[in-house]
Amino acid sequence: MSVDIYKINPEFRDIMPKDIIDLEDNATWHATATKNRGISDLPDKKEILEEHSLCAGCPEAAALRYILTALPIPEDTIIVNSTGCTSLMFPHIALHTVHSLFGNQNAVASGIKRTLDWRFPDKTKDVIVLAGDGATIDIGLDYTLQSWFRQEKITTICFDNEVYANTGGQESGSTPKGQVFKMAPKGKVFDKVPMWELAVTSGCQYSVKLTASAPKKVAKVLREAVLVARELGPTYIHLYTPCILEIGLAANEGLWEMKEQDKERFESFRYVSPEAEEYLKECKAKGIL
Amino acid sequence: MANLGPADYSPYPVATYDGLYTPDEGKAMLLTEMVDEEVAMREVARVMLTSENATIFPGPQVLYAWSEEAKKKATLIKEMSEVLGAKMIPMYDYRPKYPKIDAEVEINPNHPNLTIWHNNIKACIFIGVHCHYANVALKIIRSETDCYTIGMCALSGHEDAMATIRDQHSEDLAKFIEIAKEVKQELGK
Ligand SMILES: Cc1ncc(C[n+]2csc(CCOP(=O)(O)OP(=O)(O)O)c2C)c(N)n1
Ligand code: SF4
Ligand SMILES: [Mg+2]
Numbered sequence: 001m002s003v004d005i006y007k008i009n010p011e012f013r014d015i016m017p018k019d020i021i022d023l024e025d026n027a028t029w030h031a032t033a034t035k036n037r038g039i040s041d042l043p044d045k046k047e048i049l050e051e052h053s054l055c056a057g058c059p060e061a062a063a064l065r066y067i068l069t070a071l072p073i074p075e076d077t078i079i080v081n082s083t084g085c086t087s088l089m090f091p092h093i094a095l096h097t098v099h100s101l102f103g104n105q106n107a108v109a110s111g112i113k114r115t116l117d118w119r120f121p122d123k124t125k126d127v128i129v130l131a132g133d134g135a136t137i138d139i140g141l142d143y144t145l146q147s148w149f150r151q152e153k154i155t156t157i158c159f160d161n162e163v164y165a166n167t168g169g170q171e172s173g174s175t176p177k178g179q180v181f182k183m184a185p186k187g188k189v190f191d192k193v194p195m196w197e198l199a200v201t202s203g204c205q206y207s208v209k210l211t212a213s214a215p216k217k218v219a220k221v222l223r224e225a226v227l228v229a230r231e232l233g234p235t236y237i238h239l240y241t242p243c244i245l246e247i248g249l250a251a252n253e254g255l256w257e258m259k260e261q262d263k264e265r266f267e268s269f270r271y272v273s274p275e276a277e278e279y280l281k282e283c284k285a286k287g288i289l
Numbered sequence: 290m291a292n293l294g295p296a297d298y299s300p301y302p303v304a305t306y307d308g309l310y311t312p313d314e315g316k317a318m319l320l321t322e323m324v325d326e327e328v329a330m331r332e333v334a335r336v337m338l339t340s341e342n343a344t345i346f347p348g349p350q351v352l353y354a355w356s357e358e359a360k361k362k363a364t365l366i367k368e369m370s371e372v373l374g375a376k377m378i379p380m381y382d383y384r385p386k387y388p389k390i391d392a393e394v395e396i397n398p399n400h401p402n403l404t405i406w407h408n409n410i411k412a413c414i415f416i417g418v419h420c421h422y423a424n425v426a427l428k429i430i431r432s433e434t435d436c437y438t439i440g441m442c443a444l445s446g447h448e449d450a451m452a453t454i455r456d457q458h459s460e461d462l463a464k465f466i467e468i469a470k471e472v473k474q475e476l477g478k
Contacts, residue, residue, distance in 0.1 A: 002355065004356075009354045012363060017391070091383070
């Protein structure tokens with residue numbers, strides 16, 4: 001993508017609102033910024049995620065912000081999204097996104113990545129899937145796994161809120177055993193699907209489970225996952241972003257819930273293949289990590 | 290606030306209720322009638338020059354300098370606004386706005402009627418707005434306001450605009466400006 005699409009024609013500068021002019025003048029694009037985007041850009045950079053229509057305090061919105069600050073080349077990144085609460089944020093960000101049919105996200109992303117590699121052989125283009133647990137682990141499981149079996153060079157991020165939130169609270173494969181929801185009144189009968197482990201056995205070069213409680217940690221994992229996917233093959237991030245609405249927490253309680261789960265269901269899990277480990281060392285030495 | 294138009298909240302282009310479709314190549318639509326492009330240009334200029342608070346709504350395809358053609362169009366649209374004495378309110382992106390839009394400084398495809406009502410606009414030109422968003426906005430304006438909408442489209446036109454001129458590239462805009470100057474003189478403006 002050319003960042004020219006954010007350059008305002010001079011004839012119209014006088015009718016454009018200040019925040020759009022600011023976007024042109026101060027945006028943190030890889031091609032124009034003097035330093036890489038980072039967490040410190042969160043408070044005042046329009047292109048990251050200014051507004052959203054999720055519930056107030058929803059950790060999904062915070063987590064997407066952390067992810068957007070960590071993209072190595074935002075203007076050459078495409079995020080493939082699926083239906084769900086996450087998809088409500090995508091109309092608000094200055095980035096190429098594709099809203100795929102619910103569940104199809106990894107198939108769509110694989111196609112996009114292959115086509116981009118063919119169309120722009122000399123350019124780096126990162127393709128990232130970002131979808132809920134229902135989309136990743138239940139309805140799209142086939143495509144998620146197939147993209148891993150086939151070593152597609154994409155990063156898959158699952159925003160695991162352990163529920164079908166957008167449709168009002170049905171249990172998903174990722175819901176923990178015993179959990180009761182409004183539309184799962186008897187309680188979940190089966191265990192939570194260990195998707196981060198399936199990622200490893202299905203061929204991911206990198207698989208990390210964490211919560212979104214620590215912004216810098218999320219940003220670091222995202223960067224690593226994108227760099228590894230670019231060079232070696234599929235990578236997976238399993239991120240806990242609790243649905244505060246469905247588990248009955250207030251807008252300011254999401255962070256504490258994530259901190260608590262850092263020690264329980266979302267205790268850190270990290271798998272990095274030996275090749276990826278080697279590659280990440282190289283990236284560090286080159287200063288791109 | 291105007292009353293709802295006859296097609297109300299139909300999922301189809303409102304204009305299809307009047308048997309309207311987009312014009313044939315080389316032609317333009319004026320309300321229900323397919324006419325030559327030049328005839329439409331004259332009428333569009335007359336409407337813009339004689340309506341209260343005539344406004345041009347430039348969209349992202351002309352607001353941003355992403356191609357040589359976009360840069361040329363920007364200069365021409367600025368000139369067009371001067372010739373027509375029209376105000377410009379941009380549609381610079383399509384995000385739904387929360388908690389509300391500022392109708393003085395922008396128009397948004399999800400609730401374009403707010404900008405029309407608030408600024409009491411009786412005629413407007415859509416230019417450089419991507420097809421889908423132009424269609425949504427024009428449909429809402431048609432059913433909810435009494436504003437005369439004009440689609441200056443680089444592709445095949447918009448059935449929901451009251452006047453639609455298609456295949457408008459920079460040379461065509463230059464031609465329109467010349468016609469508008471003539472009409473302005475004829476009107477003694
Ligand atoms: C093909 C298809 N099937 C079902 C749906 C209905 N649907 C919309 S959102 C959703 C649940 C999303 O759950 P998840 O992926 O966990 O995302 P969340 O809303 O929890 O963030 C479902 C089943 C749909 N939109 N499309
Ligand atoms: S329903 Fe849950 S996941 Fe969806 S926006 Fe609200 S808190 Fe977030
Ligand atoms: Mg979910």
